[in-house]
Amino acid sequence: MTTDDSVADLARLGDELPLAHQRVLGSLEAATRRHEQATAARAQAMRADQQRAVALARNRSAQQVIEFGGYVRDNTETATNSAVDDVLATAEYVQLGHLELPGHALGVNEDLELPWVVPLLGRSNLVVFGGDDQARSIVHRVVLAALTGTAPGQLDVIGHDPHLRGWLAPFSGLKDALDGSLYVVSSADDLDKTLDRLIADVQRVTDTMRGSEPTLLDYRRTVGYPAERLQLVVLLDYPIGVTDTMHRKVTTLARVGPAAGICLVVVSGNDTRGGSEGAPQPDRARELHDFGEIIDQRSALRWSRYPHCSAHLSAPTVDEVIKAVADLTARMRTAGGPQVDFVDVEDLNDRWTRSSAEGITFALGRAGRDLVEVRFGDEREQRHNALVTGAVGQGKSNLLKVIIHSLSQRYSPAEVQMYLLDFKDGVSLYPYTSTPHSPDFLPHARVLGLESDRDFGLAVLQEIDAERVRRAAVIKPYGDNIARYRHQVPAATMPRIVLMIDEFQRLFEPGDDAIAGQAAQLLEGLARLGRAYGIHVLLASQSISGISALMARESGLYGQFPIRIGLKNSPQESVATMSVGNDGPARLRHRGEAVINLDYGSLGANRTVTIASAQDDILDSLRHTWWELARDTCPAPAVFDGARLLRPADAVPSIRRLRAARLTAQSGAPSAVIGMPISVSAVPATVTFTAEPGRNLAVLGAGEKLDQLGAAPGETAANHAIGVLQTAALSLALQHPAGDARFVSIELLDDSTASRNNMGPWHHLMARIGFPVDIIDRNGILNFLQEQADAIAEADPAGPATYILAFGLDRIGRLDTPDAFANTPAEVLRAVLRDGPTKSVHVLGWWANTATYQAHLGFAGDGMVDVMVFLRVDQSAVHDFLGPFVTWTVRDNRALWTDRTQLPEPTVLVPFSPVGDQDARVITTAEWGP
Template sequence: MRSSKVNERRKRVLTAIGNMRHQLGLVLGAARNARQDAETTLERLRLEQRIARVGIARADHDESLAAAMHHPLMAGLRDQFKATQAAFHAEAATVPARLRELIAQAAPGPASRPPTDWLGRIGTGALTVPPLWRIGSSTMDETGPFPVSVPLLDESHLAITSAPKTRATVDALVEGILLRVLSSMEPGAVRIHLWDIGQLTAVLPNLYPLSRTSAITVYDPTRLEDLFDDLAGHIRRIHTQTMQAGHTSLRSMRESLGQRTEPWRIAVLFGNGENWAPETLRELRRIAGGAVAAGISLIAVDLPTVLGGGVENIRLLDEKHAMTSMTGPDLVVSLDPPIPATEVSGAAARLAEALIERQGGPRTFNDLLPTEFGQESSAAELRAPVGFFEGDPVEVVIGDATPHVLIGGPSGSGKTNFLYALIGSLAARYPPDELALYLLDFKEGVSFAGLAPGRRDKSWLPQARLIGVNVNTDREFGLALLKFLADELRRRSAAAKEHEVTDLAGLRRQDPGGHWPRIVAVIDEFQYLFAGRDTVTGAATALLEDIARRGRAQGIHLILASQDIAGIDAFWGKPAVFEQCTLRIAMPKARRVLAETNNAAIAAPKWHAVVNHDSGVAHGNQLAHIPDASNREIFSTLQRKLWDLYAEEHQRPRLFDGAVSPLLDHVAAYATLSPGGRARALLGQAIDVDDKACAVELASAPGRNVAVLGTAIAEALSIMDASARSLARQYHPDEVEFVVCCLVDRCAPAVDQLVEVLKAEGHWVVRMTEDDIAERMTKIAGEAVGHTRILLLYGVDAALPALEAKLPGEIKSGLDHFRTVLKLGPSRGVHTIGWWRGTARLKDTLGFAGTDDIGAWAALDVQGSELTGFAAGQVVHWSPRPGRALFFDRSTHMTPEVMIPFDRPEF
């Protein structure tokens, strides 16, 4: 039993071992077969590599390769290669045709066509440029040559490496590319910069007919930094513009706007293989890295560096052949034959003539104007062309980025003409609800007077709110304008805070019903504001700095113009205003308007201006030809059109002419006077933005008397006359009594005329003489009447001897009674308006009682130092000026103000 079990176990073990041996045999057999297959595959691949190296055609004639291909294990390999060869040739046969089709699409017209089709023809405007430009051709097989083109504008740079004795070929290659570009674009759309380290002038000489235009600029070989400065400045300016507009490149902004805003630029640099300083190479690479986005392409010939950004390489093999990175190392490019030099020069001359014709075509003031007036919104900024460069308009932009403008130019340089071009261009685009102009001219002249209604032309510029002319001696008027702007700035800031916004655009969105136009204040010869070392200069400087800093956010902009910026001493050490004037306009020969190192204005031709939106830095220069805009007939045509559009809805501007004394009858304050209310004596015209009069309220309060001080007879008579006539309009005939005394014989005719006027209006007039003045003062001081009594005393100081004399038996003199009238009279309805010919004589009249009884005064030819005692003890800065008076009313004034006595006509 036990033996049978052992035998059964042994049998199972042997069976398992047999099965294992069988499986191992199968595995080993499969491994041998796999190895044989792998070895066969490897041998096949090795044979394929050998055949691929020599080609199937040569392999058929190689005995070892032919024998190997006929081995049974390599069956079908020869047929596979033949089929692949046939497919390749079939595919390759279509490549040249497809390349020709691609080039025709990517490089239309002069970009790829033979020169005979386009040489010397004038290109047309295009928003986009061809991405490829032909340089030659290459051949792949018997199907024929195909064109070879390279990228350039808006695409990449070109790096050309010459071979020995190929300079003429390089010049021809570059000339051909440049002529293709120039002939594809409209005149002025491309500018070329040439620099050759080894040549002073003969850089691509066949193109020199274009050098008399701005199409080509040749740089001194020793001044490479000039070219770098121009390119770097252009890149910074373009990048600033594009980033502010929300774009990453000039091409992107151009396509978004649908118009070309800047010309393309090509800079050709011949390095001749010479070594450069490391810093120069780093600067070149920095420029190359940002150039393409700014519309600049470099053509670098034999430069010892690798350019940054996209670069296409062309390496010459000899005078006719080259290799390019576009076609790779296996294809040789046959360069196009050079265009004959005479044909290049002739084509360049025709292109130059076309550009000159385009630049020199009729460009008038009307070309600055839009086809439809008043269609623009000023919510974001003000934008208007002021001139032309090469036929293209040159704009000024006044907004958050360039809030204020500084204009400079010597006499005769065209500064006034530029201001008219700017004002007219803005007014044509922005209606009065969008733009408010405040125009002030300090020099002796009437530059802006024509913008207000006149005797011959009743029209006015509707956008103008204020026009001030001939104010060279009235610096206070400039200060009044700055105070007005400061008040408006506070008003707008408060409104912006209320609506929780930070700028004018936001305020207009949140308050669409409000009236928030952009304000532009033009101050010509503004340096007169700071001509003296006095309170006017101090106040004007502080206000101007504040407005310059904060005005941009609230849409208040300054345009400051001057012949001589160097004469403004008040701003040295206080650069706040100039720093905020980021828009600089330099007329020919202007100095210190642009940056210190920017001398562009020195060489600017007549009737031109350098427009710079970058604080005067050289890279921001834009030269503009300014058309004739200041001619009265030219500008008045625009003014009448705008007047017809807007005059019914907008008031005429306030005209302040410092050379003209206003008539009392023409003053708004006088016209509105009528009986009733508190009477006010009008003394003269206030020097203010608003049409206001200087007035003294004759209330029943101590000190409500008026003194006129000085020996200027005409002005004194004017003030006395205006006071009486204005008061007469405010009383019915039975409500007022005028007591008149003239003690200056020269004034008697004028006083007689005034008396006749008062009587003609039905008023009660009493005359006093020197003989009875003491007696009448005694009576006036002692009696009470039921009406107002106005004492009009001319030359009071002449009556002092008569007043000082005491009558027999009297304790008090007439002067004592007069002093009582001055002290107590106002509370009883008795007011004195007197003329004293000196402050000392007024003090003698007042005695030891002080000056409180004279609550208001107007000083004429009296020095400020004499007025301290009458101005609450404060120091008075005043030097007499013809036709002006210093006015102070202690009840309303903190400091005296200058006023203009009315013109007193002969009746």
């Protein structure tokens, strides 16, 4: 190829190069466009996918938010609506209103609304900052929610209101249901005392749990009943009036209180001054941040846990609070407290296995999971006696039953004996004695005082003191106490003695007489000295505040009782039971709860106990079993029923013994049974009619209590003057088996009195036992007396006995009108009284009017009548007969008996009532022997 050809080719290529370049650029542009179109298509597809994914995500998120909101509401319902019928129900969480979160923040269309629930009782504290109006509403909402969400009666509200705002006033109705359910103080001193008590409560609760559970709520659920109290403490205008020391106490409570069931609600306003001088202080409420929930409503209402949510309070009106409190108090009045069964504290299969040589122990109930027992006779601890108090209806009788049956289950009658006195109504002791329908009795009981009176109480103290003296003589060669004696003489029988007196304060009423003085002296001696000889005293009462000073001053009795058991009572009685400053029993809330203190009532020694429930069916079965085991070796207890009428049939055993004694001796004077002395021995009061001057009987005073119309109240005849004479005649007749006695009845009674008091049936009964009665009426009395006086003058002293019974002798009037021979009927009566006994003629007469009696006997009457029974005769009249040093008070079913030659001093007795149908059946069917 030539050069020209090469040039030509180059020229041609030069012309084609732009075209080629153009084609390449076109291809690139086309490729770029296609790429951009593809990229745009892919981007559009991706955006569409993204939009679909976002939409799906938003839908899923919205659904989850909705589901979460429902979950929150469901759980809120569960957490804040506990079954208040459950005794363990507790407002651990309370709902204050609702929280709102804008929907756009969550990518949803609607704003989110959730319940506003805060932890409270047992969980946390609450600190509120801000203005007064809304702060008050928050307080109302919190307190009301806490009360209504907790089992009725389980929560106390305590307030400090230094500015006397009265924010807690709508809750004052709580006081009507349970004392102490609402307690508000305003002074700094009172707040300081309250903080000290709360800190002591924390310590007590901690001791009760003993580290077994982290919180009181956990502990309550574990043991299955509401041990201890829950407390909501509302501190308004904090820290007004709060010193540095007090603030440290508040901080301590904020830290440890919730675990012990104590929750603080602290309200702090704009005024942050505190201290005793009111000087500016740091915002102390903020120092509580770490121990509770914070609600700040100074600008907008916010809960510190979720500050991005706006909070909305559901505030109750004052009227709504008052109505809700009224409903709550109604439930509180009927709410039952915790219960522990007797079988939970006493093993029914472990019977009589314990020895009392070193002391005795009985169960009371439970404190949490712990069995609570009390021990008498421990020489190391020196706790030998107990004092029990409790207001009416708080379970004192139940507590005493638990003690009695716990001791009786653990120890045999050879190890423990009981002297049980009831100065109330005696109902609780009736099951322990045999009755015609139930022959079993409590074999451990030696004495049962049913409706005891002071005379019998004194007699029991004298009996036990005599036993103390006897034991001292027995023990002395072996040491100085029962434990050493039992150790050295293991075969010896010397049971511990428990003296239990319910409503013992009545022994000291009126407080300034001989019985009160003797009772105080004997009780103090038994409480102080009896311990060495196995004698222990348990005194119980509803009220001792009125006699505590007397006890301390007169005898030092109070200091002999280190064990103090206080059921719910007034603050005054609680302090009287425990010690100054210790009102623990007043702060109990439920029947059957008690504060037990083993250190003379020292405040730090309180322990709250749930007393076991004495189930009657179980206890009845136990007593029957004990009786079956001991019936052949244990005598029935001596029973004194101060209100029961003494029936003539009750005299049958005594008359049988008197009859047998006369038959055995073939001689001896008969004795009339006239009543029952108020003593432990139950030996009847008898009057022996020997052939000696003065052996006559005068019954003086009204025989029954009459109403304004002159009729005896009630349906049962109870003219004791008639009853004494009827029973005396029956007992005398049955001591003359040979029939060598005559009975004459001078009857001056009106028909109504004679009928109501069964004079006709008495005549019939006397005839059935072989001694028909000669009846002398008003018209024949003067002739009879003259004939009797003439016969006495000529009678043989060894002849048959004559018993003249005069019913209502004062109704004949004065006997000083002379006859034609200047003799007066009074002189004839005096001759019979003076000369009759030496000829075996004895007068047993009733004068309702003592002045008439004195007129009949005249100034020379001394020595004519040795035996007198005073019924409704006032003390001044008794002094006329017996001198100024005799103490006597007119009482129903009581008489004062004196025998100038046989008794060292006048004696109170229960007189017999008139004969009834049952008495007649018993006497006529009894086995009297030959």
